[in-house]
Amino acid sequence: xxxxxxxxxxxxxxxxxxxxxxxxxxxxxxxxxxxxxxxxxxxxxxxxxxxxxxxxxxxxxxxxxxxxxxxxxxxxxxxxxxxxxxxxxxxxxxxxxxxxxxxxxxxxxxxxxxxxxxxxxxxxxxxxxxxxxxxxxxxxxxxxxxxxxxxxxxxxxxxxxxxxxxxxxxxx
Amino acid sequence: xxxxxxxxxxxxxxxxxxxxxxxxxxxxxxxxxxxxxxxxxxxxxxxxxxxxxxxxxxxxxxxxxxxxxxxxxxxxxxxxxxxxxxxxxxxxxxxxxxxxxxxxxxxxxxxxxxxxxxxxxxxxxxxxxxxxxxxxxxxxxxxxxxxxxxxxxxxxxxxxxxxxxxxxxxxxxxxxxxxxxxxxxxxxxxxxxxxxxxxxxxxxxxxxxxxxxxxxxxxxxxxxx
Numbered sequence: 063x064x065x066x067x068x069x070x071x072x073x074x075x076x077x078x079x080x081x082x083x084x085x086x087x088x089x090x091x092x093x094x095x096x097x098x099x100x101x102x103x104x105x106x107x108x109x110x111x112x113x114x115x116x117x118x119x120x121x122x123x124x125x126x127x128x129x130x131x132x133x134x135x136x137x138x139x140x141x142x143x144x145x146x147x148x149x150x151x152x153x154x155x156x157x158x159x160x161x162x163x164x165x166x167x168x169x170x171x172x173x174x175x176x177x178x179x180x181x182x183x184x185x186x187x188x189x190x191x192x193x194x195x196x197x198x199x200x201x202x203x204x205x206x207x208x209x210x211x212x213x214x215x216x217x218x219x220x221x222x223x224x225x226x227x228x229x230x231x232x233x234x
Numbered sequence: 235x236x237x238x239x240x241x242x243x244x245x246x247x248x249x250x251x252x253x254x255x256x257x258x259x260x261x262x263x264x265x266x267x268x269x270x271x272x273x274x275x276x277x278x279x280x281x282x283x284x285x286x287x288x289x290x291x292x293x294x295x296x297x298x299x300x301x302x303x304x305x306x307x308x309x310x311x312x313x314x315x316x317x318x319x320x321x322x323x324x325x326x327x328x329x330x331x332x333x334x335x336x337x338x339x340x341x342x343x344x345x346x347x348x349x350x351x352x353x354x355x356x357x358x359x360x361x362x363x364x365x366x367x368x369x370x371x372x373x374x375x376x377x378x379x380x381x382x383x384x385x386x387x388x389x390x391x392x393x394x395x396x397x398x399x400x401x402x403x404x405x406x407x408x409x410x411x412x413x414x415x416x417x418x419x420x421x422x423x424x425x426x427x428x429x430x431x432x433x434x435x436x437x438x439x440x441x442x443x444x445x446x447x448x449x450x451x452x453x454x455x456x457x458x459x
Contacts, residue, residue: 064396151370151374154370155259155367155370155371156367158365158366158367158370159365159366159367159368160344160345160365160367161260161296161365161367208325211322211323211325211366212323212325214366214367214370215319215322215323215366215369215370215373216323217370217374218374218377218378219377219381220373220374220376220377220378220380220381221377223394224316224319224320224323224394225323226394227320227394227395227396227397228320228323228324228396228397230396231324231396231397231399231402232396232397232398232399232402233396
């Protein structure tokens with residue numbers, strides 16, 4: 063895989079995937095720190111602030127930091143996202159399964175939409191077009207579904223290479 | 235709910251058949267085979283615990299069907315499904331596979347159409363519509379199999395590569411994407427046209443110009459002396 067820094071789009075998507083995990087798991091931010099410790103990523107992310115500063119490389123953030131994310135840091139965040147996706151795999155699966163009762167699925171999506179939108183409004187710059195798209199009722203639905211499917215299909219250790227390749231799209 | 239990594243093996247003394255199972259909520263992959271002790275004679279004890287010869291495999295998907303095959307069929311399934319999933323993560327799913335690999339998969343309204351061609355003559359292909367949850371379960375089973383150290387099969391997963399720009403979905407229609415650069419070019423042209431209409435300042439006679447002409451001659455006179 064390339065040693066070049068993640069492109070801007072990739073940074074945005076990676077942060078959105080982590081945000082979706084936080085929307086699904088009420089203890090998502092605590093789980094991130096615990097996972098960093100378990101995965102041996104404490105060197106890159108020793109505390110909450112360091113992790114937050116890495117995620118703030120996302121240009122869509124309200125408090126965005128200039129500059130690019132280092133390759134090692136980006137790989138660590140990708141590993142973290144895939145591990146956390148594995149943790150919330152049953153919840154992700156319920157959202158996209160056609161075997162679940164339709165009304166229950168609709169309620170789950172509504173809950174996810176509300177929590178996700180709250181987090182986006184709280185942390186992202188809502189004046190940006192891409193953020194407004196996320197919060198839009200019609201366009202946002204397809205984007206949220208794409209985020210959930212991406213997490214579902216990159217869950218676990220096997221998904222890290224797929225997710226990294228996807229985050230580097232158009233960078234060949 | 236999801237049963238994570240429910241694997242087991244039935245192994246025994248030298249040459250005893252091995253069975254490995256990779257299971258999720260709606261997908262179950264069973265591999266049947268034998269250890270290949272000839273592959274690495276120096277570590278024969280390890281080789282006896284590793285599945286090196288695949289006699290057959292079975293895949294049950296979503297209580298819809300059970301597929302069976304040999305190693306080349308499993309390689310085909312692996313290539314096609316993981317390539318499709320890689321594209322799906324980028325929100326750019328496209329038809330993958332073909333009759334050569336005996337497996338095809340393509341997006342279908344509300345799901346993914348998996349077509350499996352039988353190697354038996356006059357047998358129609360099996361078509362299954364999977365939802366994203368079933369596809370994810372199948373992917374998890376394949377990932378578990380690839381990462382299992384007890385498997386010594388020559389299976390090669392497809393390389394995960396970034397997609398070229400032309401394959402990516404456009405977030406905005408062409409007219410919308412061209413709007414900003416067109417407006418920028420138009421405003422540049424308009425500004426240039428307005429600036430060209432402003433008259434250039436002309437030098438006033440008797441101020442500035444004569445002095446610049448006179449200076450060299452004065453210097454010339456000095457040096458000549």
